[in-house]
Amino acid sequence: MSRYCKISALIALSGFCVLSAGARAAPVAGAPSELKIGVVAFLSGPASGPFGIPARNAAELWIDKINREGGIGGVKVVPVFTDEAGPADKVVTEFRRLALDEKVSAVMGYISSANCLAVPPVADDLKVLTILSDCGTDRVFEEGKQHPYVFRTHAHTVIDGVGAARYVLSIKPDVKTIAGINQDYAWGRDSWEVFQRSMRKLKPDVEVVDALWPKIFAGEYSAEISKLLVEKPDVVFTSFWGGDLVTFSGQAKARGLLEESTVVVNNTGSDIKDLAPGMLIGSRGPHSIVSPDMAKNPLRKEFIALYKQKYGLAPNEYIAHGSYHYVQALQGLRAAYDKAIKAAGKWPTTEQVAAAFEQIEFESPSGHIALAIGGGHQAIEPAGYAVIKFDSALGVNNFTQIRVFPARCVNPPEGMKSLDWIDKGFPGAQC
């Protein structure tokens, strides 16, 4: 190569570097060299497959995207992934480790309701910005105690139960009897409570004929299915998830339960491909099940494309709701930092970010998210429901009779506890 060519190449390279550097916004005054955030999800155990690892994967690819776009306030985001498996006290210890040893600026994650209840008091003590990302319990901000550093960027499980009840009545308005089969722990109990209360309020003559409580991960439901076949309720509600849900669906289908009763489930995602056609399903928000308009959302299109590119996605696979929820948490965090930086004119303190987080609204792959309740700490989301229909041409499960209930239709208004709202007949609901 001639000397002239070498110099030209160097100049071109320098120019490219300058332009590239220009693509990343200059960090604001007082900014740290990196923004470390703890990302907590089930990385082992039965909840890792349907929830934890898809959520972690989504967080990783979205952080990569944020960094490609210049980071948050010009600062690169660095995740510290942590396993959520184990008892709540171990999860709290891990939270302390993230805060005190890793010195993260924020922690996002938590899929288990027990962990979502255990972590907030510690987050308040340590003054660590914490974003609950996929758990179901409605109790976090409804039990009187405020958590100034804690936010939840997805809806709690009330949308799933109220949405299921409204959907069941739109599909099967003459329902007379209902029964539940739910795992015997917080998620199962909370889900059933919301659904059966909603059903009884929306259609007072509905009779609850049974409530079955198999152990989580029991895997064998012969006795429960027999009992449901004997009782023949019009509707069977379940909040099973992952392997338990697919197993129940397979055993119920083989024994004709789906011919005797309408089965509705409030919590599906990546398992949709294996569920029996005819089941009524919800996906904890407008994630897998969306209206045609919502499917055009550019962030959603981008997220699905990135996910397919990085982790692969078979034609019959749907992305887990946990993945969407973790991306929502990151979008919320970014929006809060951007707002706080703009207000402060420099890198904000944790308190300034927390103040900016309250009542925030932002866009996500699941649409517009607003932290509208829980004193501005709790998000509301629409609830998507549909009937599974097997597409014989493509050989995959698809949806029919899609219905997306608006966020204000399936969430209580600010200042009202969820169960009170249901018992009072859903005052202020905008359906």
Add this chain to the structure above:
Amino acid sequence: MRLLLVVGLDGLAYASWLFLVSAGLTFTYGVLRVLNLAHGNLYALGAYLGATLVLHYAATGSTPALTYALLLLAAMVIGVVVGPLIERLFLRRVYSRDEEVQLLLTFSISLILEDVVKLTWGVTPIFADLPYTYLGRVRLGGVNYAWYPFLLTVIALAVGGLLWLVVTRTRLGKILTSVITDREVSLTLGINVPRVYTLAFTAGAVLAALGGALTAPMFSLAPGVGAEVLVTSFAVIAIGGLGSIGGAALGSLLVGMARSFAVYKFPELDLFVIYLIMALVLLFRPQGFFGEIEVRRI
């Protein structure tokens, strides 16, 4: 009457499944005196390989009848390959050590095998229900039942009978009894005790994998599958007596029937009754039903 029939049939289905899993666990303990915490992982490996073979075979569109042979093949492959590896590489080094060391070792193997499953099959659930649905269903007592759980009952009876025959009616059974009774005397009699241990552990591994492979068509497989049934199996063999095949059968039947009855009459207590039975049995017979007679420990 109808209630009794339905409770009995459901209890039998659950008991058959429990027996298939707990038979290998108690057999291994009976011979080696090692409580294998990796038993649930061998179950998971059998289940995953069985489901994989079924899914690949189903994609060819051939007759589903052969899928049952594939499930048995999966159990044999896992048991015969992984069983001797674990015994020769790891367990052999801790037979003379304290039980705590043995438990920690098998727990470590359990964690490693769980990651092996994840690395091999990923975390997306696998569901291969063709063998379950192919047999269709029958109506008994006004309730539809799938035929497949009854096939498990037949296989559980066959496995129990085969183990009983081997132990009580064959030369190998006499050798096993001798090794269980007194390892040192068996050595002086010229019995190749390490080989017997390998054989016994392999048989336990095959039984674990068989339990997994045969239940795979009823279950969606995800990481951690096998952990819950292993816990219930511990209750079963504690009730029946550690090391006793007959005890495992009785424990399975008791737990299966009690759980089934609870689901019908006291659904809030379906888990509680399992451990209530265990607590009552251990209160009055700490060694379990068949736990005290050494010569009947396998």
